[in-house]
Amino acid sequence: MGNTFGKLFKITTFGESHGKALGAILEGCPAGLELDEEKIRLEMQRRKPGQSKITTQRKEEDEIEILSGVFEGKTTGTPIGIVIRNADQKSKDYTHIADKFRPSHADFTYFEKYGIRDYRGGGRSSARETAARVAGGAIAKQFLATQGITVQAYVSQVGELTLQKNYQELSLDLAEDNIVRCPDPEMADQMISLIDSVRLDRDTIGGVVSCVIKNTPAGLGEPVFDRLHAELGKAMLSINAVKGFEYGSGFEGVKMRGSLHNDAIVKEGDKVKTLTNHSGGIQGGISNGEDIYFRVAFKPVATIMQDQESINEAGEAVTVSGKGRHDPCVVPRAVPIVEAMAALVIADYLLLSKTNKLAQL
Ligand SMILES: Cc1cc2nc3c(=O)[nH]c(=O)nc-3n(C[C@H](O)[C@H](O)[C@H](O)COP(=O)(O)O)c2cc1C
Numbered sequence: 053m054g055n056t057f058g059k060l061f062k063i064t065t066f067g068e069s070h071g072k073a074l075g076a077i078l079e080g081c082p083a084g085l086e087l088d089e090e091k092i093r094l095e096m097q098r099r100k101p102g103q104s105k106i107t108t109q110r111k112e113e114d115e116i117e118i119l120s121g122v123f124e125g126k127t128t129g130t131p132i133g134i135v136i137r138n139a140d141q142k143s144k145d146y147t148h149i150a151d152k153f154r155p156s157h158a159d160f161t162y163f164e165k166y167g168i169r170d171y172r173g174g175g176r177s178s179a180r181e182t183a184a185r186v187a188g189g190a191i192a193k194q195f196l197a198t199q200g201i202t203v204q205a206y207v208s209q210v211g212e213l214t215l216q217k218n219y220q221e222l223s224l225d226l227a228e229d230n231i232v233r234c235p236d237p238e239m240a241d242q243m244i245s246l247i248d249s250v251r252l253d254r255d256t257i258g259g260v261v262s263c264v265i266k267n268t269p270a271g272l273g274e275p276v277f278d279r280l281h282a283e284l285g286k287a288m289l290s291i292n293a294v295k296g297f298e299y300g301s302g303f304e305g306v307k308m309r310g311s312l313h314n315d316a317i318v319k320e321g322d323k324v325k326t327l328t329n330h331s332g333g334i335q336g337g338i339s340n341g342e343d344i345y346f347r348v349a350f351k352p353v354a355t356i357m358q359d360q361e362s363i364n365e366a367g368e369a370v371t372v373s374g375k376g377r378h379d380p381c382v383v384p385r386a387v388p389i390v391e392a393m394a395a396l397v398i399a400d401y402l403l404l405s406k407t408n409k410l411a412q413l
């Protein structure tokens with residue numbers, strides 16, 4: 053239960069942070085897709101630990117091995133199996149808390165649910181699992197590219213430092229030029245300094261990842277429970293440390309009047325478009341062909357190198373302090389994870405059918 057995502061374009065992940073390997077099984081990817089393995093590797097590099105001074109220092113190359121589902125560079129329509137081997141586990145960093153629960157990590161809740169403690173590096177609850185999602189998402193992205201659809205995310209907030217410009221006012225490609233993945237170079241420098249100073253304080257800080265999906269056709273999404281934004285929300289909220297999701301005008305929209313918030317509809321040649329896009333590209337749970345954009349809020353990382361009040365498995369009061377390699381802020385590495393999950397949702401809904409019009413079935 054809970055290890056598979058998607059209806060037709062499905063991903064299942066397996067593996068633990070300090071086990072032998074992680075991996076993904078991707079089902080439903082159409083046959084005949086020319087797969088560029090280098091592009092999958094590039095996505096893995098963007099997410100991997102140890103990539104800069106503002107991420108966890110665990111050193112993993114996150115090399116992928118494709119075991120099945122691809123022949124002569126093309127997908128065959130059969131399940132695509134991908135494995136990523138762990139190389140730099142340091143389970144010793146966790147022995148001092150083997151029977152203690154880290155505040156706000158998943159130690160207590162996993163123990164309550166399963167009664168078994170895989171204390172090595174957080175086990176399955178470690179965000180190391182997202183390596184497998186990024187591998188699968190990189191394939192979804194290549195599928196979307198055949199339809200001209202792009203997914204691009206970037207860091208728009210760290211702590212109180214907030215990018216005031218929206219995505220249309222930014223050159224999003226600049227995000228990959230700095231280690232925090234913010235497309236505004238000045239703001240990026242400030243964010244990097246902030247994360248670094250928080251790290252030196254043995255503390256952690258949260259942030260926001262913004263994402264935009266372009267060239268989605270109108271008609272993706274189902275009208276009631278499986279609304280496209282509900283599915284995107286579920287995908288984002290399934291990522292470790294996520295605390296909030298908003299799309300389009302989001303929470304800010306409540307301050308506006310309908311007269312200003314409504315997106316006027318016009319026809320330009322053959323194309324129907326809206327003059328503004330407070331809807332975030334989705335109305336009634338169905339894409340309208342405009343850009344889909346949303347924001348994802350990440351909390352400060354739970355494992356901090358400071359004494360914290362907690363209990364052990366026997367229910368006794370204890371003091372817990374983190375050891376080892378942890379992210380002072382997750383957002384720089386969360387960017388490719390957000391893109392991967394978004395790509396998986398859009399790929400799934402593309403397969404689920406664009407239209408219910410009899411003439412087009
Ligand atoms: C990219 C990424 C890196 C993370 N790195 C760490 C980390 O180094 N240490 C940690 O305690 N939590 C880290 N987390 C968060 C935990 O995985 C997460 O807090 C934990 O699974 C509990 O789940 P919850 O916070 O969603 O309730 C990271 C999350 C992401 C997305």
Ligand SMILES: C=C(O[C@@H]1CC(C(=O)O)=C[C@@H](OP(=O)(O)O)[C@H]1O)C(=O)O
Nearest residue numbers: 069101108110173174178179180377378
């Ligand atoms: C190893 C990765 O990040 C890890 C995410 C994580 C957590 O609790 O989420 C805890 C730390 O690792 P470990 O599980 O070894 O303690 C991070 O280094 C990775 O993303 O590949």
